[in-house]
Amino acid sequence: MPYPDERASRIGHVQTALSPAILEAMERWNTPALEVGDPSHVTDRVTSLEEIQKDQRPDPTFAIAFDGSNQEVEARPGYPSVRVGYVQIAGVYVDIPRFLNANRSGLVDARELERAQITQTVNSVLPGSNVFLKGITGRDTWRAEFDRSFVESEIDDFGDPFSLTDALMTIHGGPGSPASSLTLSKCPTCKAPNQTVTALGGTCAAPSCLTKLYATDVMRGYEEFTDDGENLLTLTRAMNMAERLLLVSYIDGFYREESRNLSQGIFITDGPLAVYGPAAPMKSQFLEYWSQLCAALETRNIAPPLLVGIEKSGRFVDHARAIQSHIPNGHVMMLDTPYVNQYVVNQELDHYYGRDEFYGRRFIYKTSTGEVLVVTVPRVPGGRPYEKPQRDGNGGFIPVPSEQYASYPTLRATLEVLDRMQTRLYPNAVIPIALAHSASSLPLGTGRSVLTLLAQKGLKMPQDSIGLSQFKPPRYGHRGR
Ligand SMILES: [Zn+2]
Numbered sequence: 001m002p003y004p005d006e007r008a009s010r011i012g013h014v015q016t017a018l019s020p021a022i023l024e025a026m027e028r029w030n031t032p033a034l035e036v037g038d039p040s041h042v043t044d045r046v047t048s049l050e051e052i053q054k055d056q057r058p059d060p061t062f063a064i065a066f067d068g069s070n071q072e073v074e075a076r077p078g079y080p081s082v083r084v085g086y087v088q089i090a091g092v093y094v095d096i097p098r099f100l101n102a103n104r105s106g107l108v109d110a111r112e113l114e115r116a117q118i119t120q121t122v123n124s125v126l127p128g129s130n131v132f133l134k135g136i137t138g139r140d141t142w143r144a145e146f147d148r149s150f151v152e153s154e155i156d157d158f159g160d161p162f163s164l165t166d167a168l169m170t171i172h173g174g175p176g177s178p179a180s181s182l183t184l185s186k187c188p189t190c191k192a193p194n195q196t197v198t199a200l201g202g203t204c205a206a207p208s209c210l211t212k213l214y215a216t217d218v219m220r221g222y223e224e225f226t227d228d229g230e231n232l233l234t235l236t237r238a239m240n241m242a243e244r245l246l247l248v249s250y251i252d253g254f255y256r257e258e259s260r261n262l263s264q265g266i267f268i269t270d271g272p273l274a275v276y277g278p279a280a281p282m283k284s285q286f287l288e289y290w291s292q293l294c295a296a297l298e299t300r301n302i303a304p305p306l307l308v309g310i311e312k313s314g315r316f317v318d319h320a321r322a323i324q325s326h327i328p329n330g331h332v333m334m335l336d337t338p339y340v341n342q343y344v345v346n347q348e349l350d351h352y353y354g355r356d357e358f359y360g361r362r363f364i365y366k367t368s369t370g371e372v373l374v375v376t377v378p379r380v381p382g383g384r385p386y387e388k389p390q391r392d393g394n395g396g397f398i399p400v401p402s403e404q405y406a407s408y409p410t411l412r413a414t415l416e417v418l419d420r421m422q423t424r425l426y427p428n429a430v431i432p433i434a435l436a437h438s439a440s441s442l443p444l445g446t447g448r449s450v451l452t453l454l455a456q457k458g459l460k461m462p463q464d465s466i467g468l469s470q471f472k473p474p475r476y477g478h479r480g481r
Pocket residue numbers: 187188189190191192204205206209210211
């Protein structure tokens with residue numbers, strides 16, 4: 001996803017924005033405040049990181065961050081309606097002690113940083129409008145190719161190849177045990193409910209239909225596919241799911257191989273821990289997987305991994321910037337739901353924000369050097385990160401469990417390590433995500449060889465200190481056509 005300053009220049013739209021019709025309409029409309037008058041609604045909600053309970057865990061020794069980029073291109077010159085989507089996801093492994101060594105002064109030693117990281121990418125091509133497999137519609141072509149991209153994108157860092165489809169089955173099963181089948185709420189063609197599919201697919205049970213079904217239909221990406229025009233939204237949703245399932249692939253790999261290593265890792269995803277659009281019901285599977293993981297680790301007395309989403313843009317990032325002068329350095333802000341409703345999303349105070357999409361809760365953190373981060377962190381040992389606001393009968397609200405720091409025992413350790421991994425090079429960002437971002441943004445075609453070279457150079461991992469004798473660098477396989 002782009003950084004905020006990568007958006008199209010607003011200067012180019014000044015002439016339009018000055019048009020009398022727009023100025024007149026803006027008089028009628030309310031927009032988010034850029035300045036905060038009385039800041040008590042902010043200052044009442046901030047807490048020093050020092051005051052937040054910290055769970056027992058070893059210091060993080062590695063970070064794995066994911067980011068993706070996508071674009072839709074006109075596949076044939078002169079025929080702009082023939083479109084093809086391209087997705088590239090990068091994962092970056094960062095050796096934290098080594099990284100901190102490279103970042104000691106706040107100015108990165110680029111060579112040392114390169115030695116501290118391993119980068120790889122996975123990429124997929126998906127059909128857009130006016131692209132067909134023989135004999136089937138554009139939409140069914142998209143479904144077939146999306147499924148193929150999930151089956152073919154695999155990692156082999158933990159022994160047997162593990163594909164994005166395996167990860168999808170795993171969040172429908174549990175840690176280390178992928179489900180043997182999953183249920184589609186409906187057939188994409190005839191809408192007959194509750195269709196069972198395996199990782200290999202299936203067939204609609206309705207005798208009059210018999211449509212070929214895919215496990216990836218469970219994400220319902222095809223619902224937003226259009227035969228005519230752009231499919232950038234569909235592509236973005238597909239990319240976000242792939243990013244999040246790739247992260248699950250790594251967490252589950254560590255879990256299967258040596259679960260104790262999980263508690264030494266921080267897993268960072270670009271964007272919030274949330275699933276939007278037709279795939280939103282998937283958030284329940286991520287929640288379920290996470291709570292099963294926490295429970296399984298707890299029985300072995302292992303702290304859960306640090307899992308965090310970081311947002312680079314959007315209304316919460318804009319809001320964080322608007323209020324940041326009222327948050328002291330090293331403080332975290334609890335965004336209770338009535339606050340979100342009133343100050344960020346313009347809803348009724350008891351609106352149930354976040355019900356459908358989230359598997360982590362948002363916090364604003366101002367780092368020790370004054371940058372702001374908007375993060376989402378999951379509850380431990382699980383549970384909904386957002387609940388319906390409960391009125392207390394006196395015009396206020398009862399703090400529900402999801403709005404108490406005790407529900408987020410990984411929060412402090414997460415923010416502490418993010419704080420140590422920021423750098424003056426990348427304001428309001430942390431290095432692993434910035435590295436993943438630049439890796440995922442490499443142009444089509446050049447990525448593979450450059451990154452293979454990088455990976456081959458950077459393999460001196462501190463195996464003794466983190467005990468990953470079997471660990472190989474992230475290497476995303478993508479078998480060519
Ligand atoms: Zn059907």
